[in-house]
Amino acid sequence: MYRNRALQVRVANIKEETSTIKRFTLQAIDDTILPPFSGGSHITTFLPQPTGILDRHYSVFNLTAKTGLLEIAVRLAEDSTGGSYYWHHHVQVGDVLSVSYPKNYFPLSFQAKHHAFYAAGIGITPFLSMMAELTEKNKTFELHYAAKSKEQCAFYDYLHEAFPNQCHFYFSNGEDKKRISPTQLLNHRIGTHVYFCGPESMIQDFATSAKTYGYPPFHVHFERFAPRPMKEQHAFQIRMKRKETELEVPANATLLDVLLQNGIKIPYSCRVGGCGTCEIKVTEGEIVHFDSFLSEEQQKSNRTMLSCVSRGKGRLVLDL
Ligand code: FES
Secondary structure (H helix, E strand, C coil), X not given: CCHHHCEEEEEEEXXXXXXXXXXXXXXXXXXXXXCCCCCCCEEEEEEEECCEEEEEXXXXXXXXXXXXXXXXXEECCCCCCCHHHHHHHCCCCCCEEEECCCECCCCCCCCCCEEEEEEEHHHHXXXXXXXXXXXXXXXXXXXXXXXXXXXXXXXXXXXHHHCCCCEEEEECCCCCECXXXXXXXXXXXXXXXXXXXXXXXXXXXHHHHHHHCCCCHHHEEXXXXXXXXXXXXXXXXXXXXXXXXXXXXXXXXXXXXXXXHCCCCCCCCCCCCCCCCCXXXXXXXXXXXXXXXXXXXXXXHCCEEECCCCEEEEEEEECC
């Protein structure tokens, strides 16, 4: 939706962080600097594909000594034929690409007395900029980071050197096997905010445990780069009250897709239920929520839904 406000960037450097993760340094194509960003921000990259433009979101950081650069890290997904495959197999130093301005749907809380980050695998990336920001602001934090091994632990050397007292590593293979566990959430002092980023199962485990251990909802933060998986997806009908139109949302499409395909302009951004941009008011029908943005109370009210991920049972009447 914000592609028309894209930035042109040149790939200045590519570094292999692990056998499956590459780090890309992006610079402005002229002598200017790229926009600044706050801890936890991401950019959307717009990749040219034979079938059109592929949008992909990546956390941004800048571990270089130069200001005005944007860096992203991309893990090659095992069966990728799209975004990560393109980054790993086609993108070269010197290429010019389109990216969005940085946006932040995973910001640091400045009410926190302490910040505890839990990352698994490529989930480390939003915490790189957060730790840089907290260091600059002289705030306290700790990182718990799980990977298969030291070799598969992206940014291990940097983290170990830059934050020796704040980083705790958990490797599931090798001699010093150690598992990251949600029970560690019990160790934080009152006023700590906890942040999770990693595979869906890890986010769900940690978020559920944080709730069980009595963390207030606004002390718990997590970021998804893909929509929450759904066991089964059914088609449903929508009626747009003001337009007096009925449409079907097939099982393999989102409500947002159907609205856009039918020329109904709905603002959107993350497409994973994390930013709230695509919110729609609902006047009748039962909503099935799959977002991670609305509060429990808002979800229970059954009055509003995020059209990029949430669905309906039977028929919904939308305030459109
Ligand atoms: S576009 Fe972000 S929640 Fe739907």
